[in-house]
């Protein structure tokens with residue numbers, strides 16, 4: 838029972854804003870509502886949420902993992918200067934091309950790495 842409450846709190850936090858958070862940021866936010874939650878519990882629940890397809894993860898070049906409550910297929914751009922993660926729309930054409938060959942696309946993970954338009958100035 839408790840686990841469900843914790844997991845729902847984590848999920849509702851990640852869905853509340855169109856942003857990407859690492860586990861410690863999720864932990865800090867959820868702790869305001871559930872003061873006795875542990876970082877280990879947060880990690881475990883994030884793993885479960887990914888398993889269930891409720892959230893997705895993005896890895897930065899230095900292998901920091903960020904969590905995203907927005908699960909409609911989209912591409913990410915990770916800036917190596919400010920570490921900001923940007924969302925970009927991706928077209929369905931790619932999926933359609935693949936599916937026209939009889940494949941069933943269930944997931945996609947496109948991450949671009951580079952310098953964002955703010956840092957490049």
Ligand SMILES: [Zn+2]
Pocket residue numbers: 916917918919920921952953954955956
């Ligand atoms: Zn940047």
Ligand SMILES: [Zn+2]
Pocket residue numbers: 857905907911913923924
């Ligand atoms: Zn995203």
